[in-house]
Amino acid sequence: MAVPNIEIRNLSVCFETAQGPACAVNGLSTTFRAGRISGVIGESGSGKSVMGMSLLRLLPNTAKVTGECFFGAQELLTLPLRELRKLRGASIGLIPQNPNASLDPVMKIKKQITEAITTHGRLGKRAAEAEAAELLRQFGFDQPQSILGQYSFQMSGGMNQRLVSALGLACRPGWVIADEPTKGLDAVLRNQVYTVLRQIYTQHHSSMIVITHDLHLARQLCDDIRVLYMGQLIEQDTAGEVMERPRHPYTAGLIHSLPSRGMTPIPAPDPARLSHRGCPFYPRCSKAMERCGREAPGDFELPDGGKVRCFLYA
Amino acid sequence: MMAIVKYIAKRLLVLIPVLLGITLAAFLLGRIAPGDPVDDALFRIGIEFPTEGDRAEMRARLGLDQPLPAQYFSWLGRALQGDLGRSYIGNRDIAQELARRLPLTLKVSLSALAVAVLFGVGGGVVMAACHGTWVDTVLKSVSTLLLSIPGFWLALFLITVFAEWLGWLPTSGLDRGLASMILPAAALAAANVGSTSRITRGNILAELGEQYIVVANAKGLPQKAVMIGHAFRNSLVPIITLIGNYFGGILGGSTIIESIFAIPGLGSYVLSAIQNRDYPVIQGYVLITGTTFVLITLAIDLLYIAVNPKIRVQGGAA
Amino acid sequence: MTLRRKQNIKLAVVCTILLLIVLMTVLAPWLAPYSPTQIDMGNRLADPCWAHPLGTDALGRDVLSRIIFGGRASLLLAVAATCCSMGVGLVAGVAAGYCEGAVDAVITGVSNIFQGLPGMVMMIALVGILGSNTRSIVLALVMTSWVGFSRLVRGEVLKVKNEMYIEGMRCLGAGHLRIILRHVLPNIRTNIIILFTTRVGRVVLSVAGLSYLGLGIQPPTPDWGEMISGSARRYFRSAPHLLWAPGLCIILLTMSINILGDLLRDRLDVKQDSVKEL
Numbered sequence: 044m045a046v047p048n049i050e051i052r053n054l055s056v057c058f059e060t061a062q063g064p065a066c067a068v069n070g071l072s073t074t075f076r077a078g079r080i081s082g083v084i085g086e087s088g089s090g091k092s093v094m095g096m097s098l099l100r101l102l103p104n105t106a107k108v109t110g111e112c113f114f115g116a117q118e119l120l121t122l123p124l125r126e127l128r129k130l131r132g133a134s135i136g137l138i139p140q141n142p143n144a145s146l147d148p149v150m151k152i153k154k155q156i157t158e159a160i161t162t163h164g165r166l167g168k169r170a171a172e173a174e175a176a177e178l179l180r181q182f183g184f185d186q187p188q189s190i191l192g193q194y195s196f197q198m199s200g201g202m203n204q205r206l207v208s209a210l211g212l213a214c215r216p217g218w219v220i221a222d223e224p225t226k227g228l229d230a231v232l233r234n235q236v237y238t239v240l241r242q243i244y245t246q247h248h249s250s251m252i253v254i255t256h257d258l259h260l261a262r263q264l265c266d267d268i269r270v271l272y273m274g275q276l277i278e279q280d281t282a283g284e285v286m287e288r289p290r291h292p293y294t295a296g297l298i299h300s301l302p303s304r305g306m307t308p309i310p311a312p313d314p315a316r317l318s319h320r321g322c323p324f325y326p327r328c329s330k331a332m333e334r335c336g337r338e339a340p341g342d343f344e345l346p347d348g349g350k351v352r353c354f355l356y357a
Numbered sequence: 358m359m360a361i362v363k364y365i366a367k368r369l370l371v372l373i374p375v376l377l378g379i380t381l382a383a384f385l386l387g388r389i390a391p392g393d394p395v396d397d398a399l400f401r402i403g404i405e406f407p408t409e410g411d412r413a414e415m416r417a418r419l420g421l422d423q424p425l426p427a428q429y430f431s432w433l434g435r436a437l438q439g440d441l442g443r444s445y446i447g448n449r450d451i452a453q454e455l456a457r458r459l460p461l462t463l464k465v466s467l468s469a470l471a472v473a474v475l476f477g478v479g480g481g482v483v484m485a486a487c488h489g490t491w492v493d494t495v496l497k498s499v500s501t502l503l504l505s506i507p508g509f510w511l512a513l514f515l516i517t518v519f520a521e522w523l524g525w526l527p528t529s530g531l532d533r534g535l536a537s538m539i540l541p542a543a544a545l546a547a548a549n550v551g552s553t554s555r556i557t558r559g560n561i562l563a564e565l566g567e568q569y570i571v572v573a574n575a576k577g578l579p580q581k582a583v584m585i586g587h588a589f590r591n592s593l594v595p596i597i598t599l600i601g602n603y604f605g606g607i608l609g610g611s612t613i614i615e616s617i618f619a620i621p622g623l624g625s626y627v628l629s630a631i632q633n634r635d636y637p638v639i640q641g642y643v644l645i646t647g648t649t650f651v652l653i654t655l656a657i658d659l660l661y662i663a664v665n666p667k668i669r670v671q672g673g674a675a
Numbered sequence: 676m677t678l679r680r681k682q683n684i685k686l687a688v689v690c691t692i693l694l695l696i697v698l699m700t701v702l703a704p705w706l707a708p709y710s711p712t713q714i715d716m717g718n719r720l721a722d723p724c725w726a727h728p729l730g731t732d733a734l735g736r737d738v739l740s741r742i743i744f745g746g747r748a749s750l751l752l753a754v755a756a757t758c759c760s761m762g763v764g765l766v767a768g769v770a771a772g773y774c775e776g777a778v779d780a781v782i783t784g785v786s787n788i789f790q791g792l793p794g795m796v797m798m799i800a801l802v803g804i805l806g807s808n809t810r811s812i813v814l815a816l817v818m819t820s821w822v823g824f825s826r827l828v829r830g831e832v833l834k835v836k837n838e839m840y841i842e843g844m845r846c847l848g849a850g851h852l853r854i855i856l857r858h859v860l861p862n863i864r865t866n867i868i869i870l871f872t873t874r875v876g877r878v879v880l881s882v883a884g885l886s887y888l889g890l891g892i893q894p895p896t897p898d899w900g901e902m903i904s905g906s907a908r909r910y911f912r913s914a915p916h917l918l919w920a921p922g923l924c925i926i927l928l929t930m931s932i933n934i935l936g937d938l939l940r941d942r943l944d945v946k947q948d949s950v951k952e953l
Contacts, residue, residue, distance in 0.1 A: 099574075103566070128577045129577065130577070131577035132576040132577035133577055137572070137575035139571060139572050141568055144567065144568040145568050145571075145572045146569055146572070147569045147573065147587050147590075147591065148666075148667070149590050149594070149666055150586070150590070158576065158582070158586070159577070159578075162578050193670075194666050194667075194670065196667060196670075210576070213576070371787070374784060374787065375787060375790075375791035376791075378785075378788030378791060378792070379791060379792060382788075382797070386800055386804050389804065390804045391804075391805070501933055501937070502926070502930060504929075504933055505876070505880075505926050505930035506926055507883045507900070507903075507925050507926075507929075508880075508884065509883075509884060509904075510883075510918070510922040510925065510926070513903070513918055514918075517915065517918075548880075605793035605794060605795075605796075606795060608793045608795070608796055609795020609796045609798070612796070612888070613884055627799065627800070627803070628888060630803075631799070631803035631890070636804060639803055639804055640800075642796070642800065643796060643797065643800045646793055647791070647792055650792075650796075654791075
């Protein structure tokens, strides 16, 4: 069976706070194509992780999710929970952020991996254990049996990162969502993660959504890149186009703030422009026009097939 | 394996000062008792109007002419050999009497502890699983109610309903086996059921907010497996320590419950001793309940090894 | 928002109940139709009627009047004893947390020992030996509940003490007393208030238990716990109303206090585990 695309239509995720509703994702629509590695980049709070989690409905109950997410013919947001559980792990795997906190501290690694396999009824307990050992070997553990008998607090951060990656792939899902896989890791571990994700892609032929603020990782790993700003998709194109010829002033700012690209910071919001109804980036945009404060830009197609949400390309 | 030994050794080491403190408290209770023990002792052997000589002799015989620390150590030495003195009333060996009554008190207290754990933890799991629904609301109110009812009033209430009106269970005594245990254990456990269930609920809900729960859900596990296999198992770690603490309250409360259900345990013994100003008995009571409490807490601490792998592997922090 | 609203309503109800109970006990001499100690042997164990809405007890005393007076002693005792425990705990906790080192070791050791003694057992033994008067009851209550305060305070003091701004204050030359009074104590205020509330509820129950054993508030002082032990134990078959009224009063009082504690905890947004039951 061919792996279907993941198609998001008009997705919004809002949280009820004491100051009123706060929306982490705002009317987002896009299609993640099967067979490709799609990167989602943006600064902290841009809503990228919330978007990823909402696909599997893993957000806390306080989140109000509206819109549609199609996985082939199935609509994930209204699918009965029972059906959704069959997809979780089996068809769409998650490689969570913060690997040390992602493993149950009182359960042996063995049980944590095998339960992910057996719960979908594909293998019995014995076979699942053998599968788990094989999986760990693929992720670079030389002695999987001894690792399987241990707990997460006995491992280093890098080992836990590989373990949660293995966990996300335990059922060989067609899709993998990797949520901030390099957050808080040092350079050596970041490289390791890159290798692991690359390996997943080549060995398991998984389609991937990589959510990250690590622009280097995105550039190296991804086929396409989507840029999120304040819950809106402001630019999408191939990785090469986005990184080498960023169109949106925000994307350009983000890339030029990299140490290797001049380390120029994005300006702080201009207080005079704070209250407006237009483009969300308007208060910080160096190329803002008078129109940007009045109305929100739509998506403008680029000649090479990309899209950008900015009046400069109208 | 070494880690477990290290952990147990650490626990035992902590216990020593606590046990000494209990003996010190029991000893001091005897010293602060009103009345002159010398006169009391003389009175008991029939000398109502002692001379100064009689008193000096008795004081030396009781060891009261020595400094307080020396008195404590000789008292402690005798207590360790099982000699807690003889009761003023009836001149009975106190240690023997306590040993005869302790099993009854233990039976009541341990059944109450079992009830508290079973219903408290069970109720907490149900509340957490039904979080935000009417079941949670109702059970939460019930647990607050249980926390607010005086044990003795609940005991009388239960007797009225189950023994007087319905006639299902005996009003008092222990001669009908398990049936005669139900009401005392329930009355004694009620408050602890309330607090245990509230704490279990809170702990599970806190665990449910952890990242590893998101991951467990992302595996596609059914809700039951996430709830019991992950959230509940993790919440047990702090709950177990608290349950040990509750046992102290149960031991004390059992004094009241024993007097209501006419159970001839430690409680009724100490109550009659208080009425008769029989101080050595009160001392013995403090010593034996204190020690029991410490030992049961230790036993529960060992359970901690079973639920917390960190201790098995690293010895953990004491 | 609706949750807030609900909590507000609950808070108002609970506070009203507590206020009414306090008013009732304070204004008891004016509210009670009879003297709570007036014995009328000709009218023993009367059923509820117009003259005696809750009937009379085994000595012919009016139960309603005794109920109205009955909260006085135990409520006063509970608040006083909890204040004393709080005082002792505050001093010990601040000393342990602020001085650390040997002082801390000694205080923590002592509180470990106190924690190792089963509370109710110690209370029964202390009151049993010293005799049941206010002084020994308060002493017993303080001895068994100062540790909770001291642990809470010590933990918070240690936490606050290591904050950067305290270090800053010290660099500015602020004295120890000033730091404790102006910066440390205000930080632990909410936790203390919550612990105080839950403690009062517990102590009311403990005092009632002691009274039931005949070790608490002594007759003829009217007290809910004593009323249950005094007459209900013997007459709960023939005159069950003697059991219900005082019992319900105790439950209403402790439950209101407990709910108030919960609401304060929610409202002041304190992590549940920082005010653990000790």
